[in-house]
Amino acid sequence: xxxxxxxxxxxxxxxxxxxxxxxxxxxxxxxxxxxxxxxxxxxxxxxxxxxxxxxxxxxxxxxxxxxxxxxxxxxxxxxxxxxxxxxxxxxxxxxxxxxxxxxxxxxxxxxxxxxxxxxxxxxxxxxxxxxxxxxxxxxxxxxxxxxxxxxxxxxxxxxxxxxxxxxxxxxxxxxxxxxxxxxxxxxxxxxxxxxxxxxxxxxxxxxxxxxxxxxxxxxxxxxxxxxxxxxxxxxxxxxxxxxxxxxxxxxxxxxxxxxxxxxxxxxxxxxxxxxxxxxxxxxxxxxxxxxxxxxxxxxxxxxxxxxxxxxxxxxxxxxxxxxxxxxxxxxxxxxxxxxxxxxxxxxxxxxxxxxxxxxxxxxxxxxxxxxxxxxxxxxxxxxxxxxxxxxxxxxxxxxxxxxxxxxxxxx
Amino acid sequence: xxxxxxxxxxxxxxxxxxxxxxxxxxxxxxxxxxxxxxxxxxxxxxxxxxxxxxxxxxxxxxxxxxxxxxxxxxxxxxxxxxxxxxxxxxxxxxxxxxxxxxxxxxxxxxxxxxxxxxxxxxxxxxxxxxxxxxxxxxxxxxxxxxxxxxxxxxxxxxxxxxxxxxxxxxxxxxxxxxxxxxxxxxxxxxxxxxxxxxxxxxxxxxxxxxxxxxxxxxxxxxxxxxxxxxxxxxxxxxxxxxxxxxxxxxxxxxxxxxxxxxxxxxxxxxxxxxxxxxxxxxxxxxxxxxxxxxxxxxxxxxxxxxxxxxxxxxxxxxxxxxxxxxxxxxxxxxxxxxxxxxxxxxxxxxxxxxxxxxxxxxxxxxxxxxxxxxxxxxxxxxxxxxxxxxxxxxxxxxxxxxxxxxxxxxx
Numbered sequence: 107x108x109x110x111x112x113x114x115x116x117x118x119x120x121x122x123x124x125x126x127x128x129x130x131x132x133x134x135x136x137x138x139x140x141x142x143x144x145x146x147x148x149x150x151x152x153x154x155x156x157x158x159x160x161x162x163x164x165x166x167x168x169x170x171x172x173x174x175x176x177x178x179x180x181x182x183x184x185x186x187x188x189x190x191x192x193x194x195x196x197x198x199x200x201x202x203x204x205x206x207x208x209x210x211x212x213x214x215x216x217x218x219x220x221x222x223x224x225x226x227x228x229x230x231x232x233x234x235x236x237x238x239x240x241x242x243x244x245x246x247x248x249x250x251x252x253x254x255x256x257x258x259x260x261x262x263x264x265x266x267x268x269x270x271x272x273x274x275x276x277x278x279x280x281x282x283x284x285x286x287x288x289x290x291x292x293x294x295x296x297x298x299x300x301x302x303x304x305x306x307x308x309x310x311x312x313x314x315x316x317x318x319x320x321x322x323x324x325x326x327x328x329x330x331x332x333x334x335x336x337x338x339x340x341x342x343x344x345x346x347x348x349x350x351x352x353x354x355x356x357x358x359x360x361x362x363x364x365x366x367x368x369x370x371x372x373x374x375x376x377x378x379x380x381x382x383x384x385x386x387x388x389x390x391x392x393x394x395x396x397x398x399x400x401x402x403x404x405x406x407x408x409x410x411x412x413x414x415x416x417x418x419x420x421x422x423x424x425x426x427x428x429x430x431x432x433x434x435x436x437x438x439x440x441x442x443x444x445x446x447x448x449x450x451x452x453x454x455x456x457x458x459x460x461x462x463x464x465x466x467x468x469x470x471x472x473x474x475x476x477x478x479x480x481x482x483x484x485x486x487x488x489x490x491x492x493x494x495x496x497x498x499x500x501x502x503x504x505x506x507x508x509x510x511x512x513x514x515x516x517x
Numbered sequence: 518x519x520x521x522x523x524x525x526x527x528x529x530x531x532x533x534x535x536x537x538x539x540x541x542x543x544x545x546x547x548x549x550x551x552x553x554x555x556x557x558x559x560x561x562x563x564x565x566x567x568x569x570x571x572x573x574x575x576x577x578x579x580x581x582x583x584x585x586x587x588x589x590x591x592x593x594x595x596x597x598x599x600x601x602x603x604x605x606x607x608x609x610x611x612x613x614x615x616x617x618x619x620x621x622x623x624x625x626x627x628x629x630x631x632x633x634x635x636x637x638x639x640x641x642x643x644x645x646x647x648x649x650x651x652x653x654x655x656x657x658x659x660x661x662x663x664x665x666x667x668x669x670x671x672x673x674x675x676x677x678x679x680x681x682x683x684x685x686x687x688x689x690x691x692x693x694x695x696x697x698x699x700x701x702x703x704x705x706x707x708x709x710x711x712x713x714x715x716x717x718x719x720x721x722x723x724x725x726x727x728x729x730x731x732x733x734x735x736x737x738x739x740x741x742x743x744x745x746x747x748x749x750x751x752x753x754x755x756x757x758x759x760x761x762x763x764x765x766x767x768x769x770x771x772x773x774x775x776x777x778x779x780x781x782x783x784x785x786x787x788x789x790x791x792x793x794x795x796x797x798x799x800x801x802x803x804x805x806x807x808x809x810x811x812x813x814x815x816x817x818x819x820x821x822x823x824x825x826x827x828x829x830x831x832x833x834x835x836x837x838x839x840x841x842x843x844x845x846x847x848x849x850x851x852x853x854x855x856x857x858x859x860x861x862x863x864x865x866x867x868x869x870x871x872x873x874x875x876x877x878x879x880x881x882x883x884x885x886x887x888x889x890x891x892x893x894x895x896x897x898x899x900x901x902x903x904x905x906x907x908x909x910x911x912x913x914x915x916x917x918x919x920x921x922x923x924x925x926x927x928x
Contacts, residue, residue, distance in 0.1 A: 107572065109579045109759060113750040120743040127733050137733050161518060162573050168520045321916075322538050322548050324788030331789060332531040339524040348520060374782040375789055377735030378742060505732075 123381035136244035139482035145388020158389040170383035175349040176334040179356020193428045194258035201424030205230035208416035225456035234446025235260035256441040278459030298344045306358030314362045327371040410472035437488040444481040445474040534792035547655035550893035556799020569800040581794035586760040587745040590767020604839045605669035612835030616641035619827035636867035645857025646671035667852040689870030709755045717769030725773045738782040821883035848899040855892040856885040
């Protein structure tokens with residue numbers, strides 16, 4: 107890709123994200139829904155103006171979601187996260203088991219082999235927390251207990267996803283599973299996350315002290331982002347998602363005395379990078395699969411429809427693993443539902459191994475897209491209180507108020 | 518390039534830039550010199566940890582210098598720029614003619630063909646304004662009249678460079694020059710720059726009005742950068758450097774009522790992107806050519822030494838095209854001297870056409886590097902007043918005071 111091409115792509119992403127984000131906001135939807143829609147319109151499905159498979163765009167999108175989770179980590183109190191730890195673990199485990207079993211049984215009932223069934227089940231277990239946290243921020247609900255549970259569950263979910271990925275990869279490549287390797291991977295992931303937070307806390311305090319002694323300007327923001335990248339790299343190395351690392355880095359820096367300055371300086375950087383991630387997710391969606399007038403799509407759409415019900419139910423029910431009546435279990439479950447690009451990683455492993463083929467792969471892609479695109483409106487429905495006497499439709503499409511950053515961050 | 522590789526590269530760039538930038542500051546040098554040195558150490562010449570030819574790094578560096586010139590444009594008053602317009606035109610024209618004639622005569626005297634001599638002369642005419650403006654900002658001299666003359670001359674220089682590039686490209690590819698094409702290119706470039714400022718002023722005011730009506734957050738910074746990218750794209754399309762476009766966009770937005778907010782929000786974004794540009798420039802320098810103990814380098818170093826004298830003298834003397842005794846002509850000339858990556862573009866065209874070969878190309882690379890690396894200390898020597906009674910050496914290496922942004926921008 108050359109500079110001209112990159113400039114065109116970025117201009118399209120920014121204009122699309124802002125125009126459709128604003129539109130979404132005006133019809134009472136989370137802004138991120140508009141960014142996803144902008145991606146669909148500009149991407150492979152419609153206008154083909156943005157290539158979501160271009161190396162530079164993939165990398166900038168990755169940086170975007172790393173910075174987003176770093177920002178979220180910075181605004182999250184680690185003690186509140188630990189308080190909901192057991193709830194979150196329950197949500198993560200139930201939210202993996204239910205979709206997996208559902209997908210597996212469905213595939214076996216439809217005559218697929220056990221191997222295909224395992225891949226299908228695995229693909230349904232994923233959670234793409236990037237979407238959910240942006241919706242929560244858009245709705246001004248990032249400081250709620252439900253948000254904490256979702257965040258902690260997403261970390262647990264990522265560790266579980268890592269284990270599942272190792273299992274299905276072994277199954278796909280070798281036909282059997284090495285239990286020792288799985289124990290190793292699990293231990294490494296758990297140890298990494300704990301170490302990332304413990305070491306991160308010590309490191310972050312020293313970093314801030316060093317930065318305060320520096321005479322050159324810009325050291326705080328560059329130092330903080332370098333720290334986030336370093337922790338992301340660590341997560342990548344042990345096989346976790348990079349965002350788990352940047353989230354941990356954010357948690358650590360959030361406990362230092364400089365965290366408010368960092369949050370302020372980080373905001374414009376996040377405004378530039380995060381839309382690239384969401385527009386790219388949208389641009390990946392191939393809407394041609396959704397065309398019901400094309401007979402070739404019928405089988406895909408029927409399978410996708412059934413899988414979608416399993417995928418949604420599995421995650422929504424996981425919210426009820428929280429045994430606390432003050433918690434909005436539906437909201438937690440809905441928040442765990444978007445599969446985003448994470449589910450596609452599983453499906454892609456299966457496709458490369460020749461296990462998940464043609465139509466089934468297309469059906470999985472449709473399910474991933476549906477869960478992602480329904481999360482913003484469903485989260486609004488389950489989390490935002492409707493005033494008495496207002497009709498559901500009026501309330502749902504009521505233009506959102508101007509959500510300045512103070513509202514989003516609750517300060 | 519994958520995410521792991523990109524994270525490693527960015528971590529190295531940020532840590533290197535900050536560490537050596539701080540070191541440069543402590544020994545009284547402009548911070549950017551440290552960033553260049555960090556690049557040399559990490560790049561192709563020494564540790565080979567950063568690959569400056571990786572597509573993603575080239576593009577991020579390009580975005581970095583676009584954002585830098587946008588930031589400079591934002592802080593520049595266009596009326597002050599127009600006031601020095603004639604001075605600048607003189608500096609640009611003399612600064613092109615002298616190095617060109619010098620390089621041409623040198624090459625012919627050494628027995629090269631006329632064609633080679635033209636390429637050599639052309640390569641010496643370039644100016645890389647990115648280096649100079651960063652040094653001026655580091656020294657807190659961005660608001661001086663000398664800085665305005667250099668900025669305006671850099672724009673004129675870029676238009677002249679475009680014409681020369683068209684000429685040498687025609688000569689290299691076809692053996693002769695089409696005068697009509699050159700007139701076309703010149704007219705297009707001049708019309709573009711005037712239109713960019715006139716249309717930019719109208720457009721910028723409307724853009725700010727639209728942004729003020731938007732309810733979603735982050736619209737101001739995303740909108741401003743989109744505007745800068747759009748104008749950069751326009752410049753690219755007419756064949757000018759992208760930075761000429763983003764500089765014009767900055768000039769236009771600098772006249773709107775929101776310019777202070779934009780400047781504040783742009784700063785963290787610039788802190789992240791600009792070091793990538795300077796470290797990349799440094800990483801491109803192959804220090805092996807400088808090794809005098811390798812006999813193969815002797816011819817290169819002798820030719821480079823002579824060319825360096827011609828290159829420096831030509832630009833320094835151009836400063837005296839300003840017939841105004843209150844202006845520091847030496848500083849203007851020294852500010853026009855760094856060739857950076859711009860000179861390499863000329864040399865590269867000659868190399869691809871098979872005209873500039875082996876040792877001569879190496880010598881040009883050495884000259885480009887020398888002019889770039891000497892600009893920061895030379896600008897300090899020519900622009901910063903030495904207190905009475907302090908020795909030159911003490912003053913030169915005196916640790917710089919903490920240059921907070923208020924000092925840099927003069928407000």
